[in-house]
Amino acid sequence: MPETNIRIDQPVKLYRNPKSGHCHRVELMLALLDLPYETIDLDMANGAHKATNYLKISPLGQVPAIEDSGVSLCDSNAIITYLAERYGNASDWVGRSPIEKAQIQRWLSIAAGEIAYGPCSARLVTVFGVNLDHEEAKAKAYTLFKVMNEHLAKRDWLVSDRPTLADIAGYSYIAHAPEGGVSLNPYPNIRTWLVRIESLPKFIGMARSPELA
Incomplete structure (x- = not known):
């Protein structure tokens, strides 16, 4: 179970390139916190990271990015900090x-x-x-x-x-x-x-x- 009392109603959506270490950094944090999540692999070779809908989540067109119960966030270090603060025993991690x-x-x-x-x-x-x-x-x-x-x-x-x-x-x-x-x-x-x-x-x-x- 996650290190949290917060109820998670739906999986965190992780937009990623599976070969990206920045994306893995976030996936590792999700896994260690035992949070439910789903990965969405972007076809970056064909410009999926520059699509209008994705730019609303990640304005610079970068991966990783997450959507979590109405929260959209990009930048791997920002995301792992958010996850630790929201769902983990924050002081242990930060x-x-x-x-x-x-x-x-x-x-x-x-x-x-x-x-x-x-x-x-x-x-x-x-x-x-x-x-x-x-x-x-x-x-x-x-x-x-x-x-x-x-x-x-x-x-x-x-x-x-x-x-x-x-x-x-x-x-x-x-x-x-x-x-x-x-x-x-x-x-x-x-x-x-x-x-x-x-x-x-x-x-x-x-x-x-x-x-x-």
């Missing part, structure tokens, strides 16, 4: 003290910055054929991973003694970094952290591209 909240926000910023421009961008090149500087993206990923691996040397989770939004926001693109040509072999602490997330009750993974992994 922070129990000012310093925890600040540290979680820092990792959400890293997810939107260093992760997006590092392992995410590297994977955009190999999985989606996006014209980006692959070597630069890989270099940024390795710089980040060195810092993260050291950070995780004496801790189980990125911020606290429990999983928080920091871990959820970081997981998807780091777990799938090898698909972008970024090896996780030199980073044992990161690999242990990934396994720890994958061991959480209700965890759901994102489909891998076997030919790229």
Whole structure:
């Protein structure tokens, strides 16, 4: 059952691209909260994300987006924050003290910055054929991973003694970094952290591209 007393009358609608780590970030949060949801895969190659009806939900034509009992919301970090606040034991996920909240926000910023421009961008090149500087993206990923691996040397989770939004926001693109040509072999602490997330009750993974992994 969800970590909430709020009655959920209908599933949350998740508009997504199933190969997107941003979308998986939201699906993982939905799964961990044990919320009912339905996925709506957009045919982005044929412009479904630019359709008038979808732009009413996501004005920039981006995925993911959700509809939840009259609430429309886009941006993966905004969505997981909303889900945790509305349906979860919020303080567990978003922070129990000012310093925890600040540290979680820092990792959400890293997810939107260093992760997006590092392992995410590297994977955009190999999985989606996006014209980006692959070597630069890989270099940024390795710089980040060195810092993260050291950070995780004496801790189980990125911020606290429990999983928080920091871990959820970081997981998807780091777990799938090898698909972008970024090896996780030199980073044992990161690999242990990934396994720890994958061991959480209700965890759901994102489909891998076997030919790229």
